[in-house]
Amino acid sequence: MYRLGSPPALLCAGVALGCLILFILSLGRSYAFGLLFIVFLCLGFLRAQADEHHKTPETIDFYNGQKVEWVGLITEADIRRDKAKYTVQIEDKDGSVLVTLDKYPQYQYGDRIRIKGDLQEPGVIEDFNYGNYLSRYDIYSVMYRPSIKVLTTGQGSFFWRAMYKLQDSFMARINSLFPEPQASFEAGLLVGARKGIPPELTAKFNITGLTHIIAISGYNIAIIIVAVMWCLKSLPRKIGFIIAIGAIVLFTLFVGASPSVVRASIMGILGLIALNYGRQNNIHITILFTAFFMVLWNPKTLWWDVGFQLSFAAVLGLIYVAPLFKKYADKLPETLGFREAIVMTMSAQIMALPIIIYNFGRLSLIAPLANLLVAFAIPPAMMFGFAAVVISLLFPPVGLVVAYIAWGILTYIIKIIETLAAVPYASINIGGAKLWMIFGYYAFLALALYSFSIRRRESAKGGI
Numbered sequence: 001m002y003r004l005g006s007p008p009a010l011l012c013a014g015v016a017l018g019c020l021i022l023f024i025l026s027l028g029r030s031y032a033f034g035l036l037f038i039v040f041l042c043l044g045f046l047r048a049q050a051d052e053h054h055k056t057p058e059t060i061d062f063y064n065g066q067k068v069e070w071v072g073l074i075t076e077a078d079i080r081r082d083k084a085k086y087t088v089q090i091e092d093k094d095g096s097v098l099v100t101l102d103k104y105p106q107y108q109y110g111d112r113i114r115i116k117g118d119l120q121e122p123g124v125i126e127d128f129n130y131g132n133y134l135s136r137y138d139i140y141s142v143m144y145r146p147s148i149k150v151l152t153t154g155q156g157s158f159f160w161r162a163m164y165k166l167q168d169s170f171m172a173r174i175n176s177l178f179p180e181p182q183a184s185f186e187a188g189l190l191v192g193a194r195k196g197i198p199p200e201l202t203a204k205f206n207i208t209g210l211t212h213i214i215a216i217s218g219y220n221i222a223i224i225i226v227a228v229m230w231c232l233k234s235l236p237r238k239i240g241f242i243i244a245i246g247a248i249v250l251f252t253l254f255v256g257a258s259p260s261v262v263r264a265s266i267m268g269i270l271g272l273i274a275l276n277y278g279r280q281n282n283i284h285i286t287i288l289f290t291a292f293f294m295v296l297w298n299p300k301t302l303w304w305d306v307g308f309q310l311s312f313a314a315v316l317g318l319i320y321v322a323p324l325f326k327k328y329a330d331k332l333p334e335t336l337g338f339r340e341a342i343v344m345t346m347s348a349q350i351m352a353l354p355i356i357i358y359n360f361g362r363l364s365l366i367a368p369l370a371n372l373l374v375a376f377a378i379p380p381a382m383m384f385g386f387a388a389v390v391i392s393l394l395f396p397p398v399g400l401v402v403a404y405i406a407w408g409i410l411t412y413i414i415k416i417i418e419t420l421a422a423v424p425y426a427s428i429n430i431g432g433a434k435l436w437m438i439f440g441y442y443a444f445l446a447l448a449l450y451s452f453s454i455r456r457r458e459s460a461k462g463g464i
Contacts, residue, residue: 053140060095061121061140069116072097073155077109077164087139088115097141098122098134101148109164110156117146136300163253167191173389177403182410186385189213189378191261201414204421206360209349209367213378245269251386266290306359310352317351318344320449345375350445354438357430366426373416381409 055062075096076087086099086107099115107113119141122131131140154161170191175183184197197205205211232240252265291312295301301308325343349371357363364370384406392399420426 053135053138056094058094059140060090060093060097060119063119064121064141066119067117068119069114071112071114071151074107074109074111074113075156075160077107079103079106087137088113095138095140097143098139099143099146099148101145107148107150108153110154110161111150112152112155114149114151115143115146117143119143132304136298136304166253170389173392174385177388177392177400178385178407178410181414182407185410185414186381186406189382190386201417204417206362207364207366207421207427208370208417209356209364209427210370210374210417213374306355309355309359313352313355314344314348317347317349321347321350321445324449324452345371354441358438361430362427363430364427366420366423370417370420373420374413377409377413381406381413384409 053059070090070093072088072090074086075089078085078087080103082103084101084103084106086101087096088099089096097115097119120143122134122140122142134140134142171187174187174190177183178186181198181201185201188197202211205213232243235243248265248269252261294308322343325346346368349367384402388399388403388406390399391402
């Protein structure tokens with residue numbers, strides 16, 4: 001069950017990560033970068049304390065438990081399989097309210113509405129603190145099936161209206177090209193839209209430890225860049241890299257430029273820089289600054305956004321864990337980014353494992369095998385799926401042919417997941433993970449990386 005960490009817990013986990021970096025950077029380098037990490041993390045903690053929410057008559061949640069009638073603007077529309085959720089910014093009040101309605105009739109971003117119903121405080125579902133989850137977006141109140149009356153349409157930001165329409169068109173095109181569950185799977189790979197995936201298939205993703213591939217993250221974005229660079233491998237490396245980053249910017253805009261996709265794009269680009277250029281270009285300090293400013297902008301990201309935590313850990317894995325696989329990865333083929341996909345997947349999983357266990361209470365014993373069997377198929381599934389959508393806009397028959405290729409790859413991945421999920425004891429529940437376990441894991445990992453670095457140095461000296 002999804003469980004969010006508390007601020008002190010995440011602070012301690014962050015300090016453990018800081019110590020890990022400090023250990024590694026101390027090998028012939030200054031302690032400054034590791035110390036900066038810890039300082040930035042502590043500053044983020046203080047910034048979060050200053051941003052603590054307080055109820056006042058000007059805030060929406062002051063009226064929780066009452067029947068209200070307000071006018072507001074829909075700032076986000078989330079249409080799901082059997083219902084719809086709308087984020088409504090209330091006029092003359094601070095904050096927004098999350099409204100749950102039937103799937104039809106549907107409303108759009110920019111609709112100015114009059115809303116009437118019971119205002120409630122987000123509850124706690126088993127171990128899932130819904131209130132903390134929503135607080136990342138300054139949402140402290142919810143409403144279920146209130147009465148809605150549209151006053152005007154076409155309000156709000158022109159840019160975001162265009163982006164949401166673009167994303168709706170993108171999703172509609174995916175649904176027209178692929179059957180289910182391949183359509184929802186492809187949408188998850190490209191834009192992180194998991195709402196259409198059947199619950200039973202989602203459970204199998206959890207069992208096999210592959211949930212990360214259907215939640216848009218720096219991992220997915222980095223895979224896209226790897227695939228683009230493979231296609232441009234005849235060009236000089238720097239030119240190919242610049243074109244790949246440009247492709248990610250266009251991709252981010254094309255799929256709607258939601259905050260999670262933007263964050264994933266930033267972390268994915270940083271991760272690929274790490275994978276291709278290593279620590280010699282001080283990529284670690286760039287990542288620390290990026291994380292620092294993300295937390296400075298929205299402090300709740302540090303506490304309640306597990307996606308941010310996993311993306312950050314994955315990028316650190318590409319910097320410090322990926323070299324462990326270099327000797328073995330060199331023996332793998334480079335076709336369609338196969339080698340990079342394997343390295344990224346394994347290094348990201350190793351670094352993010354404690355966060356996954358702490359927040360989800362589950363350890364997938366079959367995840368290493370599942371990742372090995374699936375990782376190489378993710379780049380072509382994303383590349384052919386995206387290409388099918390774009391090509392179908394201009395040449396529908398050709399786009400359909402490309403979609404058949406993507407469908408075959410997606411079907412392979414689904415069959416592997418279904419087969420491995422049926423293996424006895426493929427996944428075990430680990431409830432009540434403690435902070436000392438997280439700290440111990442990262443301390444052990446730091447020592448292992450330290451030992452690896454020492455052996456590599458001695459080997460280099462011996463070869464001189």
